[in-house]
Amino acid sequence: MKRYLYDGTSESLFSAISWILEEEAEPEKVLLTEQGLELFEEGFFIKANTGQAELLFQRLCQRAPDSAYTITLFMLAEKRGMESSLLRYVSLAFAHGDKVNGYLTHPAVRDIVSIAKRAGRELHRMKGLLRFEELQDGAYFAKMEPDHNLIQPLASWFRTRLRAQNWFLYDVKRRTAACWSNGMLQFGTIDKFYIPALSEDEKRVQLLWQTFFRTIALQDRKNPGLQKSNMPMKYWKYLTEMQT
Amino acid sequence: MYIILSVLYILPMNTLEKLQILSSAARYDASCASSGSKRESASAGFGNASQSGICHSWADDGRCISLLKILLSNDCRYDCAYCVNRSSHPVQRASFTAKEVVDLTLGFYRRNYIEGLFLSSAVMQSPDVTMERMVRVVEVLRREEQFGGYIHLKIIPGCSSELVRKAGLYADRVSVNIELPSQVSLQRLAPQKEKAAILEPMALVGREIASNLVERQMSRKAPRFAPAGQSTQMIIGASPENDFQILRLSQGLYKKMNLKRVYYSAYVPVSDDNRLPVLTSPPLLREHRLYQADWLLRFYGFSAEEILSDDLPFLDETFDPKTAWALRHPEFFPVEINRADYATLLRVPGIGVTSARRIIAARRFSAITPEGMKKIGVVMKRAKYFITSTERAFEKVDQNPLRIRQQLLLGEVAVVPPSRQLVLPGLYLS
Structure with missing residues (x-):
């Protein structure tokens, strides 16, 4: 051949x-x-x-x-x-x-x-599972480790959805980043990375979300198998509600 | 408990505690759909709604979390036997202010926790006062904050039609809960709620949605009215209605009221009121079978009368409703998959909407063989008893319904033991 x-x-x-x-x-x-x-x-x-x-x-x-x-x-x-x-x-x-x-x-x-x-x-899953954290300067920051290289389509999705705030996406495995700042979307790679400080309000909102996440479940109908098949554990690392 | 105590001093106690009370009070609402609406935010604002809907997390019970599902207040005047928030029940009461709900929604949305808000409420002083406060919350979100995310608003039965109209203009979806499948049960368990008060706003919303569609055809600029439609919910297992009655009710709601969804919620025992049945656990399998039957009504071209009848008023617990129908109608099978039309393919157990479409797309290229069926994604475990391919049966299966029944049962992995409902003698003699 x-x-x-x-x-x-x-x-x-x-x-x-x-x-x-x-x-x-x-x-x-x-x-x-x-x-x-x-x-x-x-x-x-x-x-x-x-x-x-x-x-x-x-x-x-x-x-x-x-x-x-x-x-x-x-x-x-x-x-x-x-x-x-x-x-x-x-x-x-x-x-x-x-x-x-x-x-x-x-x-x-x-x-x-x-x-x-x-x-x-x-891609559809990450549109839901991505979690932003508010930084001291008021921008929002999200880390992810998807199996596929999703940074471009995800960034264009959040460009319309969260256009009123500045945000960063960071793909930890591929070391690529997307940045939406003042109406401009940019892509790049990052070699060295430090975790920026969170805003004062951030922990309070995270706690509210974690509380909501726990109380909304019906304890009489616990179903961890279904939960894991819908939301595989590989994504839990960056989910705010799973960090307790 | 530790977590809550440790933050008491940083947190303004109120919002967290209220959130705990008012989200646990809202969790019995089954709906969390965020689909069916495509909304772009105003240029100054943010947030949009996606046509397909997006789930953001899954709770410990496996149910999707897509909306911030809360009550505005759980301080209820009514005393419905099946409800945790009934006035005679000693639970802690709380009410959010409009600002608290708005801040929670925006804070969660900015962090991509949620797709939007699902706001419901207990009946405070009166239906009108309650509904007005709820509408006020979404008004602030849409008008002042320019929020373009998804909003599902519950309509409080008995509120004025003016408020219903306003709710529909701000929300993507509105819903009125029908609560119980019959007037008799409603009277017994929720004496302060009237059937008419529930059906009236439902019909009003249905009419408004229909006339809005006409308006939108004439002018794209006409404001949208509940673009994601309306839904309702009923409790299963708290009252004696059979599945046939329930399905016929749903069928009527879909046809006459133009509803998008009917939700069924297995009754979770929240009270030892002697008007309610004693359950060992919520009737989850029954709820599951009802949802399957509901899908047959909406997407598979079945009617309630085909699925059940007066002689057979309950859904089979061992088989899904479509397999049960197929076993009762051996004359319909086998179906020739290379020639059958879409509606016929849909009636085959193991072939769903997606695989029926795929079969039709694939046979344009070549005749479909048994191997091809597996590649397409048909559940051959069930389908193989009911189909032939170019006149050849898939496996040597004999078409005797009794035999098929047995073989299907043997193949079925782990049949869930049905949760039996204990009924106290003399309870339902009303």
Whole structure:
């Protein structure tokens, strides 16, 4: 089977997909993998071409907007080793349009759609589970450790929701941060991090929330299994209500 | 207790203690939905409502927390037997000021603890006085604080229609609790509440929502009236009604009053009043089966009369209502999944709304095989007895309902022991 290689960046990935779709008569029959994973690898290396990658994505947005969104979610998962599935999915999306997401009996569609769905589920979850703390200067600060790289979509979500206050998001595992300050949204990476001082009011509000959390539960209907399946314990670390 | 004592000196005692009293008084309200409304905040304000609704946490009972669910006051004039806040019950009483509720809501919202506010109240001096104070709280939130988050407001039966209209203009969802499934039970357990006083505001809200939709079609700028619709709640197991009566009532509410949701709340014993049944535990399985049947009414095209009948007035505790229906109607099966239409697919146990849609989407590309069904996400454990694929049965199962019944039961992991309701002899002879 013919093999193509790319350099591991998303620009290069989409450039390669775009190139293959143009040059290969049967994209179903080629492989696409990251360069440098094996010692003696053979294959055509395709260089990143930002313009071509963007053009591909624009065309996809027009032809199949739902699939374009699925791919956006899929990319949040930062999955390696599924490039060939992605190639087939894109090729099917151009052939069938948005209907492709219903083609769940096709292994490539199923791979991409199920990973995108998992990313989408965590994104939705984090919209609820993120917890801000008020700092001394009146800004709000939230830490998180999601499985997927959610900082961009989360930041744009809170940009509309909490636009009247300044806030920071910090992804502890990836060391990336988003900052919304005076109507400007910025992204960056952080190497050294110190925990800023909390405002005087913060502990009081946290205590109110913890109290509410405890009293709202019906003790006659305790159900820790259901609680954990809805809110897995991996998220508890940063939940204010679980810090007692 | 330690935590509370340790902060007494920093905290203005009041808000924390009130929150404790007034949130524990509000926890018997089942609804915590924050869906169905899409609201953008005013340019000067903040907060929005998401169409899908967002859960922010899950309490120890496994129920989602999406709204700050509190009572404005638990100081009740009424003496309803099933309620913790009844006037004859010696509980500590408290009332929030409007400012306290507003500060709590905004403080929680800014930290992303909640999606919004669910405000209810006990009946203080009169329904009008109570409702007016509640409306005042949301008025401050919307008008002065420019708050764009979700608000669910309870309507106090018996308040003026002017206040109902005002409530609908500020809130995303309004609800009037029907409390008990029949007029007779209402008279016995809540003598100060009248059926008419409950149904009247419900009908008013229904009419306003309908006419608001027409107005919004003519002008996008027309103010919205309760964009997330109205809901209600009834207590299950505190009165002798059977499931058939309850489902028919819900069906009527959905059809005639245009309700979004009916909530069922298993009666949690809060009183030893001799008008109430003695329960060992809340009838949770019954509540669960009623919710399943409710879903069949709203999304699966079933009618109450198909699910139950006068000869069969209670839902089967061992099987979900759809499987129970399928076992009573062997003539309907097997269903050919590559040809059946959506409505027919929905009637197959193990196939839900999502998998029915997926089946229809997937068979555009190729015929669906048994392996394909699993990939799509159908619960084959139940579905395999009721379907064929391109004329081939999925497994060699014989279609004898009795046999299927047995096999389904064997496959069912851990059947929950039903909680039996102890009824004192002579209690329900009213």
